Amino acid sequence: MTGRRAARVAALLALALLPLTAAAGDRLVVTWHPARPRIGDVAWLHLRGASETAVVEGSVGHRPLAFFPYAGGYAALVGLDIDVKPGVQPWRLAVLEPGLDPRPLTGKVTVVPRQFPVQRLTVPPGMADPDPETERRAVAEGQHLQMLYRTVSPERLWRGPFTRPVAGTEPPSGFGARRIINGKPRAAHSGADYSAPRGTPVVAANAGRVALVGDYFFPGRLVALDHGLGLYTLYFHLDSVAVAEGDRVDRGQTLGTVGATGRATGPHLHFGAQLGGARIDPAALLALRLAD
Ligand SMILES: [Zn+2]
Numbered sequence: 195m196t197g198r199r200a201a202r203v204a205a206l207l208a209l210a211l212l213p214l215t216a217a218a219g220d221r222l223v224v225t226w227h228p229a230r231p232r233i234g235d236v237a238w239l240h241l242r243g244a245s246e247t248a249v250v251e252g253s254v255g256h257r258p259l260a261f262f263p264y265a266g267g268y269a270a271l272v273g274l275d276i277d278v279k280p281g282v283q284p285w286r287l288a289v290l291e292p293g294l295d296p297r298p299l300t301g302k303v304t305v306v307p308r309q310f311p312v313q314r315l316t317v318p319p320g321m322a323d324p325d326p327e328t329e330r331r332a333v334a335e336g337q338h339l340q341m342l343y344r345t346v347s348p349e350r351l352w353r354g355p356f357t358r359p360v361a362g363t364e365p366p367s368g369f370g371a372r373r374i375i376n377g378k379p380r381a382a383h384s385g386a387d388y389s390a391p392r393g394t395p396v397v398a399a400n401a402g403r404v405a406l407v408g409d410y411f412f413p414g415r416l417v418a419l420d421h422g423l424g425l426y427t428l429y430f431h432l433d434s435v436a437v438a439e440g441d442r443v444d445r446g447q448t449l450g451t452v453g454a455t456g457r458a459t460g461p462h463l464h465f466g467a468q469l470g471g472a473r474i475d476p477a478a479l480l481a482l483r484l485a486d
Contacts, residue, residue, distance in 0.1 A: 220244075222289060222299050232306045234370055234475035235274050236467070236482055242267040244289045244297075252287025254303065257470050259287065260423035262350045265485060271425060273469030276370055276382050280307035310370035310382065321457045322376040328411060335410040342406055342418060343426055343468040352400040352421040353486060356479045357445055359396050359429060359465050360388045360452065366465065369475045384473035385428065385466035392433055392461040394452040397445075399427045399465075399479070404441040404449075413464070414456025417449045427476070428466035431458045 220243040231237035239259065244250060250261040250268045255278075259270040282302050289297040324332060366386035373380045398419055405420035413430035417437060420426055433453025437443060454461045467476045 222297060224287070224299060224301065226303055230304050230306050231272070231274055233274055233278055233280060233308045234276050234473075235478045236469055236474045237272045237274065237303075238482070238484065239270045239272060239285075239287075240264065240267060241269070241287070241289075244268060245291055247292055249290040250287060251290070252285065252299075254285040255283045257472065260346060260470070261287075262423060269484065271423070271469055271482075273472030273474045274305055275472035275474070276384055278305060278472070280305050308370070310372055312374065313368065313371040313383065314374045315459065316376055317457060317459065319376065322378070324411065332411040335408070335412075339406075339410075339418070340471075344471050345405075345420075346424040346470070347403075347420055347422045350422045351402045351442075352425065352445075354400075354445070354484070356399040356427075356482060357397065358388075358480065359399050359427075359449075360390045360394055360463050362388075362390070364388070366477065369477065382473075385430070385464045386476040388452075388463045388465060390452045390461065390463060392451070392453055394463075395448050396429050396432060396450050396452055396463055398443045398447045398449055399476075400445045402427070402443060404437045404439050404443060407435055407437065407439050410456060412457045414458060415450070415453060416456075419443065419449075424470040426468040427479070428464070428468070430464035430466065431455050431462060433461075 222241065222243040225240045227238050241250060244267060252259040254272050259272065261268040261270045282304055284302050286300045366388045368383050368387045369385065371383040373383050400421055402419040402421040404417060406418040409415050415432040415435055417429045417435055418426055429449055431453055432450040432455060435450040436448050452461050452463050465476045467474045467479045
């Protein structure tokens with residue numbers, strides 16, 4: 195046995211002898227992944243040193259975090275909204291353990307700026323500036339979606355990597371684009387667009403529950419999946435829908451087909467992601483790597 199191999203075996207043996215869970219009083223360690231997230235990223239925090247019975251709460255800026263047990267410690271996803279200011283953001287968390295004083299922990303994370311393209315689009319006038327009644331409908335639908343995104347279900351339903359919602363390898367486009375529609379500046383585009391022929395299957399990016407099936411003015415036929423702990427993925431402009439509200443779905447399960455319903459210039463899937471009310475880049479969600 196080489197010296198290095200012997201050392202590794204000794205280390206493994208030592209590990210095997212350690213209790214599996216951290217004990218109260220262990221030093222708390224927080225790691226950010228990535229260490230310097232960008233605007234629109236979904237980052238995650240890994241907390242080690244808290245016991246199995248701990249309750250962990252925290253926030254980044256003003257956004258609360260939802261922790262879940264992970265790899266002998268705890269983890270929480272952090273959504274950095276499309277319009278978040280780059281620069282230093284304070285974070286704080288508190289570890290509450292039975293019979294012990296709360297253990298607070300604070301720090302700062304630097305959010306890296308990102309340039310977004312400007313996109314000029316022309317749509318039929320009624321789609322850019324709807325009549326007052328349609329406008330009221332669109333506003334109510336938007337408010338309904340906002341309320342949904344702020345509903346935090348307590349159970350984490352997703353596991354492992356997130357998958358592309360349409361087959362293929364072509365990267366999506368348009369996240370964060372500052373849109374000028376019929377010559378007027380509009381809100382930033384908060385999803386990723388996959389161009390695909392009408393009828394192409396659209397699949398669930400990860401396991402979750404169908405929180406909403408609707409036919410809305412701008413998004414068209416839509417499905418919203420709740421993955422738990424404040425994470426939602428959104429599938430807009432569908433031609434057909436194959437699931438119903440309340441259904442539990444697995445990663446890769448067909449939700450419907452690509453279409454051009456709502457405000458769409460042609461058949462494509464608008465794929466969006468929301469975390470704790472932050473509009474995040476779906477590409478960042480697809481790149482997320484947690485061990486389970
Ligand atoms: Zn879109």
